[in-house]
Amino acid sequence: SRRGIPEAILAEGKSTAQVVALAETALETTDRALLTRVSDDQVDALRTALAESAPDATIERRGTTVRVVGSDFDQPELGVTVGIVTAGTVDKPVGDEAEIVCADAGAMIDRVDDVGVAALTRTLDQVERFRDADVLIVAAGREGALPTVIAGLVDTPVIAVPVSSGYGHGGDGEAALAGLLQSCTVLSVVNIDAGFVAGAQATLIARAIHSARR
Amino acid sequence: SRRGIPEAILAEGKSTAQVVALAETALETTDRALLTRVSDDQVDALRTALAESAPDATIERRGTTVRVVGSDFDQPELGVTVGIVTAGTVDKPVGDEAEIVCADAGAMIDRVDDVGVAALTRTLDQVERFRDADVLIVAAGREGALPTVIAGLVDTPVIAVPVSSGYGHGGDGEAALAGLLQSCTVLSVVNIDAGFVAGAQATLIARAIHSARR
Amino acid sequence: SRRGIPEAILAEGKSTAQVVALAETALETTDRALLTRVSDDQVDALRTALAESAPDATIERRGTTVRVVGSDFDQPELGVTVGIVTAGTVDKPVGDEAEIVCADAGAMIDRVDDVGVAALTRTLDQVERFRDADVLIVAAGREGALPTVIAGLVDTPVIAVPVSSGYGHGGDGEAALAGLLQSCTVLSVVNIDAGFVAGAQATLIARAIHSARR
Amino acid sequence: SRRGIPEAILAEGKSTAQVVALAETALETTDRALLTRVSDDQVDALRTALAESAPDATIERRGTTVRVVGSDFDQPELGVTVGIVTAGTVDKPVGDEAEIVCADAGAMIDRVDDVGVAALTRTLDQVERFRDADVLIVAAGREGALPTVIAGLVDTPVIAVPVSSGYGHGGDGEAALAGLLQSCTVLSVVNIDAGFVAGAQATLIARAIHSARR
Amino acid sequence: SRRGIPEAILAEGKSTAQVVALAETALETTDRALLTRVSDDQVDALRTALAESAPDATIERRGTTVRVVGSDFDQPELGVTVGIVTAGTVDKPVGDEAEIVCADAGAMIDRVDDVGVAALTRTLDQVERFRDADVLIVAAGREGALPTVIAGLVDTPVIAVPVSSGYGHGGDGEAALAGLLQSCTVLSVVNIDAGFVAGAQATLIARAIHSARR
Amino acid sequence: SRRGIPEAILAEGKSTAQVVALAETALETTDRALLTRVSDDQVDALRTALAESAPDATIERRGTTVRVVGSDFDQPELGVTVGIVTAGTVDKPVGDEAEIVCADAGAMIDRVDDVGVAALTRTLDQVERFRDADVLIVAAGREGALPTVIAGLVDTPVIAVPVSSGYGHGGDGEAALAGLLQSCTVLSVVNIDAGFVAGAQATLIARAIHSARR
Amino acid sequence: SRRGIPEAILAEGKSTAQVVALAETALETTDRALLTRVSDDQVDALRTALAESAPDATIERRGTTVRVVGSDFDQPELGVTVGIVTAGTVDKPVGDEAEIVCADAGAMIDRVDDVGVAALTRTLDQVERFRDADVLIVAAGREGALPTVIAGLVDTPVIAVPVSSGYGHGGDGEAALAGLLQSCTVLSVVNIDAGFVAGAQATLIARAIHSARR
Amino acid sequence: SRRGIPEAILAEGKSTAQVVALAETALETTDRALLTRVSDDQVDALRTALAESAPDATIERRGTTVRVVGSDFDQPELGVTVGIVTAGTVDKPVGDEAEIVCADAGAMIDRVDDVGVAALTRTLDQVERFRDADVLIVAAGREGALPTVIAGLVDTPVIAVPVSSGYGHGGDGEAALAGLLQSCTVLSVVNIDAGFVAGAQATLIARAIHSARR
Ligand SMILES: Nc1ncnc2c1ncn2[C@@H]1O[C@H](COP(=O)(O)O)[C@@H](O)[C@H]1O
Ligand SMILES: Nc1ncnc2c1ncn2[C@@H]1O[C@H](COP(=O)(O)O)[C@@H](O)[C@H]1O
Ligand SMILES: Nc1ncnc2c1ncn2[C@@H]1O[C@H](COP(=O)(O)O)[C@@H](O)[C@H]1O
Ligand SMILES: Nc1ncnc2c1ncn2[C@@H]1O[C@H](COP(=O)(O)O)[C@@H](O)[C@H]1O
Ligand SMILES: [Mg+2]
Ligand SMILES: [Mg+2]
Ligand SMILES: [Mg+2]
Ligand SMILES: [Mg+2]
Ligand SMILES: [Mg+2]
Ligand SMILES: [Mg+2]
Ligand SMILES: [Mg+2]
Ligand SMILES: [Mg+2]
Structure with missing residues (x-):
């Protein structure tokens, strides 16, 4: 490891x-x-x-x-919350990938699903939870607007994951990736569907916060 | 013509x-x-x-x-409102191009600038004006999230114009265009910076509404 | 909904x-x-x-x-005609997708198939029907010339749908999409194969006309 | 040479x-x-x-x-007509490039300008001239629909030249090139703005016809 | 038809x-x-x-x-030779597609296979046959160099067909297509694998020559 | 702000x-x-x-x-170190952009220049400094290998910035961006040349650590 | 042959x-x-x-x-060492393809697997073997950093093979290819997965060295 | 160095x-x-x-x-010949870049210009010189066919340099690069216009041959 x-x-x-x-x-x-x-x-x-x-x-x-x-695994505990947010059904497995990595490292998880920007009030209803997280992973496909919107509403660092949903021009996650790299709010990005990388990066940040807390 | x-x-x-x-x-x-x-x-x-x-x-x-x-120009009047919305400073000339076409045809214009999604509350404050328009033109560059967000909040038909702002991957308006084609809310799109085409299409719709009103 | x-x-x-x-x-x-x-x-x-x-x-x-x-569904009626036009056999299912959305909303449909530009007289024979529609959806694959040609012949707003037919360079609908964004006649565009979005956008316009008629 | x-x-x-x-x-x-x-x-x-x-x-x-x-140049004469057709103002220099190559070889030229598909009747008015040519060069930018439309109306071989007009997605002639490669009517293509190559290829065909006529 | x-x-x-x-x-x-x-x-x-x-x-x-x-088919005869040349095994079916179209129209066919540029002497050995054809179709995949080489050796008009062989960058025939559009010798191009279009274009040229011969 | x-x-x-x-x-x-x-x-x-x-x-x-x-500016102090690392001369201004944002927020900066992977020992010599930072920004152009190499050597979270150096295929920073998204070590990415975004994201992480330390 | x-x-x-x-x-x-x-x-x-x-x-x-x-095959012997290096599991079959070509020609092979840059010390441990080879083939997927790193540590000519591993943007080996073309250390490149070509090119170099040694 | x-x-x-x-x-x-x-x-x-x-x-x-x-420079001598071949006028400066690097290292240079494949006999006339070189650098723009053709005629290792000539689709050297990566003859490639890299790689091979000769 x-x-x-x-x-x-x-x-x-x-x-x-x-x-x-x-x-x-x-x-x-x-x-x-x-x-x-x-x-x-x-x-x-x-x-x-x-x-x-x-x-x-x-x-x-x-x-x-x-x-x-394994039965001998010594589960660490970080006492740091990683918020994991997904826009639509198809984005869930990507969020799951991130979640399992963070949980393995002992982070607390706050998972919020189905808050895509098409129904913006549902997104806005969860802003307090987004703000309470120490670090946020936001996964969204198609036009990938959700991480941009959330990053404009919180002070928490946001790691965005474009998801390979959608068909036609900009499908396979390319529209979401390009949009996130162009985001007019502050966030950093991992590759399309790279839930594992997002979870690992969030874990590194969570560990830094955890060390600082002690 | x-x-x-x-x-x-x-x-x-x-x-x-x-x-x-x-x-x-x-x-x-x-x-x-x-x-x-x-x-x-x-x-x-x-x-x-x-x-x-x-x-x-x-x-x-x-x-x-x-x-x-010209002094002889017989200015038509449509009695139909085209809302023209832009996200940032750099999107304004594209909105202007659309506005002049619609105004030439006699449409009433409701212009709203500087409501990019980075400051979402400013966008949300204008929702009533967006709803009151008969047809909406929304121009946005970089990740181009604004038309998607607005189209999720109104029943008005939205014509989205991607704008060639931004640098790096997805610059020249390509990220915004791809994102708008992938939009998870209903809208139609014109080419990057094509304010003229958006204004002309809005005019055709405005005329159809105008004819129906009579 | x-x-x-x-x-x-x-x-x-x-x-x-x-x-x-x-x-x-x-x-x-x-x-x-x-x-x-x-x-x-x-x-x-x-x-x-x-x-x-x-x-x-x-x-x-x-x-x-x-x-x-369902047996309880209260079918609305709009009294507004959406023309749905397809170029070739392979474009039909895309037209069908659009048609069912519009019909669900109660629009009247005027469907015209097999009028691709390779046999231009067949296209020209239908111009009156295109003009009589309140809004037009035109779906075409390969080089996607049909929406451009029709939009030059009518005053009706045209929503163009590029279709993912064709092989080789520009296949998967990319040639048709790029050509429609570059169209020298006025129209707006939805993503490749996005019959649903075209139908929904046409429905929003049809409703605006319907409201105006009352 | x-x-x-x-x-x-x-x-x-x-x-x-x-x-x-x-x-x-x-x-x-x-x-x-x-x-x-x-x-x-x-x-x-x-x-x-x-x-x-x-x-x-x-x-x-x-x-x-x-x-x-030069004063000693021995101008050949082919007695074969190359039709050279351009869609818009910006396509003219490309047509000129082709024309000078063909004229240098002694072909007769029938030049038709400003017959873009946005004003289709102007195109249709010239069909007889297109049919009378032995070989046709058709140059068009933006969506490049003109060669496709003409090739559907004549038996003459058509060489299409995409032109680098237009802005935004598919600009620089890429939309026109892709559309012409996908054309649903029979034609062959040269590179974007390659009026010289089109003229040279038309000349080779004209010479073959000229030899056959003797 | x-x-x-x-x-x-x-x-x-x-x-x-x-x-x-x-x-x-x-x-x-x-x-x-x-x-x-x-x-x-x-x-x-x-x-x-x-x-x-x-x-x-x-x-x-x-x-x-x-x-x-069908038994009633009245096979035309053109008395014009279309040379059909392929570079490697994988290019043969594309040549076959072209050949059947030309043969259907009554052209005489001179077919030359397996003359890819990797073994240049085999190509050079056939130059006389290439020169004797009235029009040439040359199909080649991977880097697509063969039509460029042949077009430099003959006066016959060459229609080049890029073939979708090869893997990695420029695979699917894109390298061959781009190379043929950039060819430093005179030729025109059809889309990747478009043997049918090449055959049809060659037929139109063959008919023009046939008419001239009478 | x-x-x-x-x-x-x-x-x-x-x-x-x-x-x-x-x-x-x-x-x-x-x-x-x-x-x-x-x-x-x-x-x-x-x-x-x-x-x-x-x-x-x-x-x-x-x-x-x-x-x-301004003379009234109340400079904050974070007591958190952001390491800023650049590969070559051309990457420095991008590092500067990041540095000024972080310094404005009161972060301590540890800046390391000229440690591109072409001279790997120079990179390896600095590993302790990389490890001592709380968060790292690493900017590199051409093939963009430096952030990948550093992220494999430290536990610190790495934000990678691809830089638009290099010419030919993959120039304009596209090779570096693609390589960083594909990185076999854990890191997150911002757009090409987006030193400002990297600095802002590092600042958000630094603030989270700063809050935790108190 | x-x-x-x-x-x-x-x-x-x-x-x-x-x-x-x-x-x-x-x-x-x-x-x-x-x-x-x-x-x-x-x-x-x-x-x-x-x-x-x-x-x-x-x-x-x-x-x-x-x-x-075959039993009659007269195996040549070159007395020249081709080093074949692969980064990860998925790169091995590409290395195998190269190895078999070189071995067929009688080169001595020094094969080193699993030295990807994520675990840099493992790479550095093998530097002497890399230096002892007469020519090196280095195959790596994803961001393809390994050939760049090795070429900075040796005087041996390096032939790099990008491998089609990885998903998302830059997948299919395109990120590795672009990065290797942009490499800030000296190397030459073959197409994605082209182990055969790399082996053949290494063989030609090995033969030149072999001839010189005699 | x-x-x-x-x-x-x-x-x-x-x-x-x-x-x-x-x-x-x-x-x-x-x-x-x-x-x-x-x-x-x-x-x-x-x-x-x-x-x-x-x-x-x-x-x-x-x-x-x-x-x-400088006057103190101790010019090395390798006694190994690098053949440097360019296709057209525009390829010469790229050949020059390569030549100066090789000459600096003491290689003997055999330079051949203007042997593009459009006039194939001129290429064939030089085959003996190509065969006599110990290593070949071949630079060509547009469709980049020359290195492929030469590599099919010699046993010498060929390093190909695509050159950024040509306009339209595949311009900027992209067609030549893709074609060389797809080459049906054995060669390795450097980036577009990278004469320096080709010269440096040829020098490394020349040194290996030089060492073997002693
Ligand atoms: N170099 C930069 N890269 C990315 N974003 C920037 C950069 N410089 C300024 N910005 C942001 O871009 C936006 C500027 O928008 P405007 O000036 O309205 O076009 C603001 O949100 C800035 O914080
Ligand atoms: N900004 C614009 N975007 C798109 N089309 C335009 C724009 N300005 C003018 N046009 C149209 O482009 C055509 C101008 O063609 P031309 O002047 O002949 O090149 C006309 O049909 C105009 O209506
Ligand atoms: N994996 C490979 N990569 C590149 N070239 C190959 C590969 N395998 C075979 N070849 C070459 O490709 C050609 C095969 O052509 P063909 O079998 O006629 O399609 C021959 O020149 C082979 O040496
Ligand atoms: N034309 C060139 N192509 C590729 N690399 C070059 C070229 N000229 C110089 N270099 C290399 O690029 C690097 C220059 O880096 P810098 O000057 O720090 O941007 C050095 O390693 C040079 O050897
Ligand atoms: Mg989304
Ligand atoms: Mg925006
Ligand atoms: Mg069509
Ligand atoms: Mg046109
Ligand atoms: Mg070939
Ligand atoms: Mg670098
Ligand atoms: Mg690797
Ligand atoms: Mg060349």
Whole structure:
């Protein structure tokens, strides 16, 4: 593990056997394993394998992200809140990816879903929660306006994640990415669908705040 | 004039002599001339020339758009309101281009400037004015979030104009254009900086409403 | 429903179970459901489910768009005509998507298919119908010339929809989109294949005309 | 001269001295010189130089293209008509470039300007002239619809030239190029603003027809 | 049929039933049918159907192109040679598409395969055949250098077809297309893989030569 | 001022008069003014004007960034260190832009220049300083490898700024931006040359740490 | 075989029958066959076929590359070392492709895997091996920083291969390619995933060194 | 100097004063200075300054590249030939940049200009010289076919330099770059116009051959 952030196993494009083997190794060496972009079949195979090799391990799954925690894992606690906000249904798995990374590091999570700018009052209703977070991850697809809007309403640092929803020109998350890089409010950006990177960056900031608090 | 929309003279890339000649012809044949992307030098030359050839004509100038109105021009009146909204300083000339086209056709204009989403409360304060317009033109650069936000708050048809502000990736208005095509609220779009086209399209809608009112 | 436009359920990329559940909810809360980019399997599953949960509902299907109307639905009537024009076979489902949105809002539809510019006389033969519409939606793929040609022949506001046909450079609708943004006649544009957005925008204009007529 | 097509001197990006020297060499070796993208200053310098070095030579200039013809030049005659059609003012210099190449080879030219699709009846009025040509060059900028429309109305082979007019997305001639490659009528294409290449290709076809006629 | 060029049925993306129906209609109305991008399954279905509906018809297949000729078809003869040249194995089906269109119109075909520039002597060995053709179609993928090289060696008009071979940057035929538009020898271009368009354009030129010969 | 970050005046593209006026207003209302992308002429005019209107104000200039501080300005102090690292000469002004924003907010700055990866030992020599910072801004152009390398060596959160150096493919900072979004080490990104945004984001993080420390 | 480099058979996109036939021909005519991008099924079919037709041949397989060596093959020996370095797991098959080409030509191979810049010390540990090679091939995906870092540490010529790993903006190897073209250290580049070309180019250099050594 | 390759001073975008100062420092520390993309004014200023500060130094200038050699410079000699080949006039300065780097390192240069593929026989006439070089640099713009053609005729390693000539689609050297990456003959590539990098890479190969020869 680099910088205290666990190396995640990107399951997509790997064989089920490879994924299981990599997860078992991670579990042995770091007491837990983090897997992203996991298919249903890969999860099933993982369950079967771990029932044998690590029967005490707990398997958490959110969207396409999986975290396996060994019985010896010494869960840290940071006492710092990462707000994780998603605009629409399709943005949720990206938020999940970020959430599992932050939770693994012991951050407290405040998760807010379905506050896309098409129904702005729902967004505005949550402003206090956004302000109470120590750091915010905001994931949005299509035109990706949500992180820009939220960053204009809070003092919290915002990490924006463009999501690969939408079709036609600017689809695959490119419109959201370009818009976030051009944002007229202050925020920093990670790559399209890179929930893992956003979570890891938020964790580094949360740790800095945690150290300062002590 | 096609569809009752005056042909505008795109001054950019034309010589001053060409621009003056085209303006004089337009004035003679249609009792006014509309010029877009006009430089200071071209305006000066136009003033000098018209002082001779058309001393009774009035010269209106907003941003880089110029309208010359002959003394015989029979100003129509539509009794329909086009709301024209711009996000930042740099978006104003694009709004001006749209405004002059609509005003030429006799539409009533409700102009709202400086309501970019970075200061969202200023946007929200104007919602009633947006709702009262019959048709809205909203121009915004950089990430171009403003038309999306406004279209989520009103029932009025919104024509969005991406503006070529911003630098880096997605600059030249490309981020705003892509974001508006991906907008999660309902709107239609014209090309980057195409204030003229937005004004002409709003005019066609305004005329349809005007005809229906009679 | 936002702005009186029903939220459409984008079926593509959702599981059949999700699509059915979302449709049933929409039917319960708004007395009808609108689904776009629906597969054959999803339609079948929907039929089976609704036979149980909503036996009185009517299922309309055009191309890949489905509308479920509950027996209590109070169909509005606008008395305003939306012309919907498509260039080739492949553009029809995009026109269908637009048509169902407009029809749901009670607009009268005048549909004209197969009038691509390769056989220009067929286009010219329909000019009177194009002129009689209150607002026009024109969908065309490949080079997307049809909306430009029609917008030069009528006073009606034209909303152009580029369609993702064609292969090679400029395929996926990008040539048609760029050409429509550059159109030398006045029109506004929605994203590639965005029949739903075009229909919704036309509906907002139709409602404005309808209100004015009263 | 390759393939009987004179090598043209691309003046843009060369010093005035280089341009003059290259033109004088071409004149000496092939009895004429063809220069494209020539600036006013370069033309003046050329006139001054040739007044000394080649006082009998004739200097023809159309738009930004210049042809210098020596007194010994043996003008060929092809008896084949190349139709050269341009859509708007800005497309004319591209048509001029093509025209001078074809005329140099002795083709008869039928030139038609200002028949852009925004005023379709003007285009349709000229169909007989388009049909009477043996080969057609059609230059158009912005959305580049004109070559597609004309190719649908004639049996003559059409060579389309996209022109770098227009601003915003698809500007610099990219929309026109992509649209022409996607054209739903049969035509072949040369690069943006490549009037010289279109003229040269038309000349090769004209020569093939000329040979066949004998 | 437009311009005497048969409308081809683009089988890709159509159901087998649609393809068969369209082919039967074309056969009935024009005595033959031309189909491009046909799959093995579609060919089989076509054979079965035509065995019933048109037992006298002949089915020709080259690569992914199919031509069905009715017993009443009156095969024209042009007495003009179209040279069709391909660089590598993967370019052959594109050449086949062009060939079938030209042959349908009665052109004589001189086909040369496997003369890519990697083995330049093989190309140079065929120069006489290239020179003897009345018009040349040259198809090449990857860097697409072959049409440029050939056009430098002959006086014949060359129509270049970029082919969508190659992987990585510039794959999908984009490198070949861009290179052909930038070609330092005279040629005109059709879209990537557009063998049909190249064949149709060559046919129009061949007909012009044929008319001149009479 | 939004989020305690002063609005910067983007001088580029504004007239000297506008820039001076905006700076004077900012100075009056917030006791200082921050200007980015300022030309030499604009700085001179600013000096002249302020000598009259605000003789007590101090003018700081680094690269193309200018900060005017009024005599009443109450300089905050954060006691948090922002490390600012640049790769080459051309990256310095971008670092300066970031530095002035952070310094304005009272952060302590540790600036390290000329540690591009071409001379890796120079980079490695500074690792302790990178580790001692509370938050790092790393600016690099061309291939933009420096932020990736540093982020692999420290636990500090890294904000990467791609810089618009380099020519050819991937120039204008696009290669650096894409590489940073693809970085195999954890970091977040701002737009090309957006030193201001990086500095503002670092300031928000520094404030969060500052609050935690108290 | 051109330039002493065997023609490789690109198996991807060819039928199994074609691949087997091409391999058998290559084996007969050049005593071995080199196949790239081979699927599992294609390998199985090849094994079965060769068991019959060439029972003495040896089949080597690394990643997706296969080399069949006949019993008569006269293996050359170069006495020159090609270092082949890969950054991560996903880059290995690209390194394998290069390795098999170089080994076929008789180069000595020094292979170093898993030295991506995220764990820089592992890279630095291998510097002596990098320096001892006569020519280096370095393959890396995502941001592609590894070849840049290594080229700054050695005097050996470096051929960089960008690899198509990564998702989002700059995925498919485009970020790595652009970054390598912009590299601030000296290296040359081949296309994305083009391990074969890198191996062939390294072989040509190795042969030049080999000749010089004699 | 890194890897024995002198650091070049990229004059473009630097002030004349900066360029002079950097050149004087390089001359003092390494006994010579290498400057790329130098303007006429910068050369004049350099001459004036060096007349004072280093009257014994020799100033070599080719195209836009300048090399200043001090009287103490110990010119190495490699006894290895780098062939430098350019296609057209516009490619020469790129060849010059490469040539000066190689000559500085003591390589023998065999320079061949004006052998673009439009006049293929001129290219073929030089094949023996291409074969006699130890390493080849080939620079070509527009479609960039020349390096592909040459690499098919020789066993020498070829480093290809795409040049930013040409206008329209694929201009700025992008067509040539993409074509060279897709080349069907074996070569490696540097960025557009990167004559310096090509020369440096050729020098590294030349040194490896030189060492082997001893
Ligand atoms: N700013 C503008 N944006 C878009 N179209 C314009 C603009 N100004 C003028 N036009 C239109 O562009 C055409 C001018 O064409 P031309 O002057 O012939 O190049 C006319 O149809 C004008 O109405
Ligand atoms: N160099 C810069 N990069 C990004 N944003 C900037 C920069 N300089 C100023 N800004 C912001 O851009 C906006 C300026 O908008 P305006 O001056 O209205 O066009 C303000 O929010 C500034 O804080
Ligand atoms: N992976 C590869 N990358 C680049 N070129 C290849 C590769 N595999 C084979 N080739 C070359 O591509 C050509 C194959 O052409 P063909 O099989 O006719 O499509 C031959 O010159 C091969 O040497
Ligand atoms: N024309 C050129 N192309 C590529 N790199 C160059 C060129 N000229 C100079 N360089 C290199 O670019 C770097 C210059 O960095 P700097 O002057 O600090 O921006 C040095 O490593 C030079 O060797
Ligand atoms: Mg969104
Ligand atoms: Mg905005
Ligand atoms: Mg169409
Ligand atoms: Mg046009
Ligand atoms: Mg080829
Ligand atoms: Mg760098
Ligand atoms: Mg890497
Ligand atoms: Mg070339």
